[in-house]
Amino acid sequence: MKGYLGIDVGSVTTKMVVINEENEVIADNYLRTGGNPVKVVQDGLKDIEGRLDQAMPMEAVGTTGSGRYLAATLVGADIIKNEITAHAVAASYFIPQVQTVFEIGGQDSKIIIIRDQVVVDFAMNTVCAAGTGSFLDHQAARLNLPIEEFGEYALRAHNPARIAGRCTVFAETDMVHKQQTGHNREDIIAGLCQALVRNYLNNVAKGKELLPPFVFQGGVAANRGIKAAFESELEQEVTVPPHYVLMGAIGVAILAREETALRGEKTRFKSFEVAEADYRTSSFQCSDCPNSCEVVQLSLNDEPLSRWGSRCRKWEV
Amino acid sequence: MKTRKSAAHSRSTAKQCRFSGSAVRQPKASVGIPRSLLYYHYFPLWKSFFEELGLEVVLSSPTNKKILENGVKKAVDDICLPVKLCFGHVMELADKVDYLFVPRLVSVEEDAFTCPKLIGLPDMLRASLDKIPPLLDTCFDLKAGISPYRSFRELGRKLNRSSRTIRRAFEKAEQRQDEFRKAMQKGLTPSEAMEALKTKNETRLTSAASERKTKNEELRIALIGRPYNLYDGYLNMNLMEKLRQLGSSVITAEMLPSSIMEKEASRWRTEIFWTFGRRMVGAAFHFFNGGEVDGVISCIAFECGPDSLLGVLIEDEAERHKDIPYMSLILDEHSDETGVVTRVEAFLDMIRRKKR
CATH class of the missing domain: 3.40.50.11900 (Rossmann fold)
Known part of the structure; x- marks a missing residue:
């Protein structure tokens, strides 16, 4: 059996998945990026290799997410794809009739409009990360709740509090105020879920043609309170696919398989031994011009492998 | 800081220079133009006008980190980023030139305004920056019936140039601007078009542009x-x-x-x-x-x-x-x-x- 590896290095979490020729998920993992994408990719590789029953040759590898270029250099990728394309591919594989995808991750949220399995429109949050996973994380910590239980609390609410959702700074002020005037946690959390959905629909989804079936994916889809808020706002059913958190990784694995088949070449994947290699990142500020670019260097056994971050590209290896 | 600064700053000394007929050639006064905002639209016009009047035109560097940081620090907080960048560009030029050209562009078409921030730009700069050379903030207001020539004449007079010199400079400048516009219409970006005008190698650049297009x-x-x-x-x-x-x-x-x-x-x-x-x-x-x-x-x-x-x-x-x-x-x-x-x-x- 042949395997296809998809790696999604997001701002907050990193996801890996191995699929087979039938696009079935054989192994997967979900790790916190923890501000160290190199280490998390190495840990993830080691972990996923351990989850494969037998030695399975990787026929193709794809990377996506905001850390996709770094991850591709590390592992040797056949395709590097942006998150929007990757998510759309996975969504239309699992729910072929899908017309609208809501994707909310750690730092960004997107809407993807699909017609006949082709992306026809999309949008991402603009300059502000209001209402994404990291904000929910922060609020859960403030309310002393594990993020996993956040959604359940929302579902138990009877009178969701009205929270301002336009900006998370205002939302937080509002939440503190509600809390101090005696609203219970359930109502505040439900109110927050509604506010985030309202903000998402007014901002990210503004002007988009929202048609069912609706699919909700990305890490925040774990939060049943947000799903419920979407459903009540849209008055439609919203589907959370079983692999909601892996959709980017699955999408890019499918794309990697297509790409190598199209090229008729062997994979560029280096092997799982990458996990053990001595990769290091370092950074320095270039002072050759007033741009003072922060250049990041990835080295293997103290040999520079790749550099990025310079506007003029002079430092690239 | 350049030593000639004090001479050019004082109107009377500037006059003296012009009428003294001295054999010693005075160094050219310099005018700084920030590489921001309507630079991308009008630079060939402005540059050519000042050069025809005998001034040296100093352009700020392409936007860089320092310009951005300076601009963000000094400009009012809730203004748009392009205006903040303009502050950074002005600051880069501030101690390098005798004058700064930041026109008050109220209206460049008979029936339209530019933008409120462009209209107030010279005032914002003066209010927020202490050490800047004299601003040439001539008002361009076509909607109020002030022709571009009238504005340029006022600008030229501020620099003590004769009506004849100003008229000739204005005509040259307009011609230059026209060439610039035409070059862009062949598919060049403003900087490519400026380059083409400078090197008089428009054919090469436009063919590069069309080659790029086919590619x-x-x-x-x-x-x-x-x-x-x-x-x-x-x-x-x-x-x-x-x-x-x-x-x-x-x-x-x-x-x-x-x-x-x-x-x-x-x-x-x-x-x-x-x-x-x-x-x-x-x-x-x-x-x-x-x-x-x-x-x-x-x-x-x-x-x-x-x-x-x-x-x-x-x-x-x-x-x-x-x-x-x-x-x-x-x-x-x-x-x-x-x-x-x-x-x-x-x-x-x-x-x-x-x-x-």
């Missing part, structure tokens, strides 16, 4: 936005370069004859009374209605008041032409390219997969 013929993307948003690569994370690298040719309003934009914008039910807004809307209408493009991207600065309204007009038009994908990019102080790269890649992917 990238696969996709053709229209960019909509104010010139200072589209052509300042630091501000927009090299958007234009990125599109070209990803295999698309780029077309902008500057590459079209103005008459197209006027005609298209007049289809809107009321008159749009902002010059650059009208150009943006006109260009968008043109591209969505048979402009032969595969997609349209608009570039708007986060805190731009006029564009927050005009963006809606463009979005509405995009709604009516769903066959041509549209995306809007909001520019702010981000220094990492990831956000722009992801959006642009996804946009081109979408167009390509759709075409298949």
Whole structure:
């Protein structure tokens, strides 16, 4: 059996998945990026290799997410794809009739409009990360709740509090105020879920043609309170696919398989031994011009492998 | 700091220089022009005018980190990024020149204004920056019936030049600006067109432009936005370069004859009374209605008041032409390219997969 590896290095979490020729998920993992994408990719590789029953040759590898270029250099990728394309591919594989995808991750949220399995429109949050996973994380910590239980609390609410959702700074002020005037946690959390959905629909989804079936994916889809808020706002059913958190990784694995088949070449994947290699990142500020670019260097056994971050590209290896 | 500064600063000394008939040649006075805002639209006109008057024109560097940081530090907090950048450019020039040219551009068309921030720009600079050379802040207000020549005459007189010299400089400058516009209409960006005028090698550059077009013929993307948003690569994370690298040719309003934009914008039910807004809307209408493009991207600065309204007009038009994908990019102080790269890649992917 042949395997296809998809790696999604997001701002907050990193996801890996191995699929087979039938696009079935054989192994997967979900790790916190923890501000160290190199280490998390190495840990993830080691972990996923351990989850494969037998030695399975990787026929193709794809990377996506905001850390996709770094991850591709590390592992040797056949395709590097942006998150929007990757998510759309996975969504239309699992729910072929899908017309609208809501994707909310750690730092960004997107809407993807699909017609006949082709992306026809999309949008991402603009300059502000209001209402994404990291904000929910922060609020859960403030309310002393594990993020996993956040959604359940929302579902138990009877009178969701009205929270301002336009900006998370205002939302937080509002939440503190509600809390101090005696609203219970359930109502505040439900109110927050509604506010985030309202903000998402007014901002990210503004002007988009929202048609069912609706699919909700990305890490925040774990939060049943947000799903419920979407459903009540849209008055439609919203589907959370079983692999909601892996959709980017699955999408890019499918794309990697297509790409190598199209090229008729062997994979560029280096092997799982990458996990053990001595990769290091370092950074320095270039002072050759007033741009003072922060250049990041990835080295293997103290040999520079790749550099990025310079506007003029002079430092690239 | 240059020693000649004091001489040029004082009107009487400047007069003395002119009438003394001294054998010692005075060094040229210098005028700084910030490489920001309407530089992208008017630089050849301004440069040529000052040079014809015998001044040395000093241009600030292309936007860089220091300019951005200085601008953000000194400009009022809630102004748009392009104006903040202008502060940074002015600060770079401040101790290098005798004068700074920051005109008060109220109206450059009889029936339209520029933008409130451009109108107040000299005042904002004076209020926030202490040590700047004298500002040449001549008012250009066509709507009030002041002809461009009258404004330039006032400017020239401030510099103690004769009516004849001013008239000749103005004519030369207008001619230069005309050449600049025509070069852009051959598919060059402002900096490419300026380069072409400087090296008088327009043919080579335009053929390079058309070569690039054929090479990238696969996709053709229209960019909509104010010139200072589209052509300042630091501000927009090299958007234009990125599109070209990803295999698309780029077309902008500057590459079209103005008459197209006027005609298209007049289809809107009321008159749009902002010059650059009208150009943006006109260009968008043109591209969505048979402009032969595969997609349209608009570039708007986060805190731009006029564009927050005009963006809606463009979005509405995009709604009516769903066959041509549209995306809007909001520019702010981000220094990492990831956000722009992801959006642009996804946009081109979408167009390509759709075409298949």
